[in-house]
Amino acid sequence: MATCLVTGGAGFLGSHLCDELLARGHRVICVDNLETGSLANIEHIRSERFLHLNLDIIEPYFVEEPVDFVYHLASPASPIDYLRLPLHTLKVGSYGTHHTLGLAKKHRGRFLLASTSEVYGDPQVHPQPETYWGHVNPIGPRGVYDEAKRYAEALTMAYHRQQGVDTAIVRIFNTFGPKMRPHDGRAIPTFLRQALQDRPITVFGDGSQTRSFCYVDDEIRGLIALAESGYHLPVNIGNPNEFTLLELAETVVEVTGSSSEIVFEALPTDDPQVRQPDISLARAILGWEPTVDLREGLRRTIEQAGEEALVGAAR
Numbered sequence: 001m002a003t004c005l006v007t008g009g010a011g012f013l014g015s016h017l018c019d020e021l022l023a024r025g026h027r028v029i030c031v032d033n034l035e036t037g038s039l040a041n042i043e044h045i046r047s048e049r050f051l052h053l054n055l056d057i058i059e060p061y062f063v064e065e066p067v068d069f070v071y072h073l074a075s076p077a078s079p080i081d082y083l084r085l086p087l088h089t090l091k092v093g094s095y096g097t098h099h100t101l102g103l104a105k106k107h108r109g110r111f112l113l114a115s116t117s118e119v120y121g122d123p124q125v126h127p128q129p130e131t132y133w134g135h136v137n138p139i140g141p142r143g144v145y146d147e148a149k150r151y152a153e154a155l156t157m158a159y160h161r162q163q164g165v166d167t168a169i170v171r172i173f174n175t176f177g178p179k180m181r182p183h184d185g186r187a188i189p190t191f192l193r194q195a196l197q198d199r200p201i202t203v204f205g206d207g208s209q210t211r212s213f214c215y216v217d218d219e220i221r222g223l224i225a226l227a228e229s230g231y232h233l234p235v236n237i238g239n240p241n242e243f244t245l246l247e248l249a250e251t252v253v254e255v256t257g258s259s260s261e262i263v264f265e266a267l268p269t270d271d272p273q274v275r276q277p278d279i280s281l282a283r284a285i286l287g288w289e290p291t292v293d294l295r296e297g298l299r300r301t302i303e304q305a306g307e308e309a310l311v312g313a314a315r
């Protein structure tokens with residue numbers, strides 16, 4: 001049994017990670033100030049091996065008991081959150097990552113940074129391999145998130161190279177599943193919410209921009225495999241099956257049996273045109289690849305979350 005500290009453990013991905021680590025027999029310390037997460041995501045956990053600490057990682061924080069793995073997921077992640085919390089997002093990526101790396105150093109634990117495909121910006125290389133350095137607008141509204149993650153990657157490599165901390169970096173591509181918030185603004189929860197209510201499905205732009213969607217169970221399996229490997233450089237973990245947003249909307253209509261029509265809205269600033277991970281590295285070093293396709297993932301999301309949770313409170 002290892003002790004795993006999960007920052008952001010009450011969020012969407014973090015809470016699935018806590019569940020899986022507990023299921024594998026580990027002890028889990030979840031550090032989360034509930035800024036964008038929720039107690040509802042972890043309240044089902046009854047294990048004595050689980051502890052939630054309500055701490056803001058922007059401030060220095062310490063944990064007395066020995067920690068073997070640090071999964072650093074805390075950060076606003078949805079555009080709706082980081083556009084509302086621009087300074088917080090930059091501070092979590094910088095101070096929060098400093099404090100969490102310092103904790104891993106003190107405990108001589110293995111540290112995993114949850115980075116993002118957004119470090120590639122609006123990519124000029126397609127699909128995106130880890131060797132591509134990206135094309136990011138630092139001063140646009142999304143820069144607070146993209147650059148916080150790029151800084152966090154630089155910081156992680158500095159702690160590794162100069163301080164000898166055992167670090168890993170996962171570049172997470174769009175992930176979906178139960179516990180996504182219906183109003184968090186991301187495509188899948190938005191489309192599901194609209195389809196389940198037979199309301200118009202709002203696609204940005206002409207819907208020709210592409211995304212690749214990974215089911216949460218696959219993503220979490222990839223994160224743990226990387227944390228338990230000895231690899232230090234960034235690794236893409238995502239599903240390489242690429243869809244246009246219009247195809248996604250049509251698939252959601254089909255899976256839900258909805259009578260919604262599809263309508264088009266203005267494209268947000270700096271919205272990337274394409275997004276598809278090259279996962280050759282993950283396949284080679286981790287033997288990892290996704291197993292759940294989009295339709296199956298959507299079915300599981302609806303079944304496990306329930307239609308009520310996906311529709312959420314009316315706005």
Ligand code: NAD
Pocket residue numbers: 007008009010011012013014031032033034035036037038055056057058072073074075076077078081092096114115116117172173174175176
């Ligand atoms: P989320 O918003 O559901 O979870 C983030 C969690 O971090 C929340 O529970 C929030 O309360 C917590 N948090 C934020 N600021 C904090 C602070 N100062 N101190 C303590 N806790 C704090 O987001 P998510 O989708 O689960 O994303 C988790 C991580 O994965 C993020 O780092 C995100 O950048 C990364 N990621 C996610 C996706 C995705 O598709 N979901 C894609 C790429 C990268």
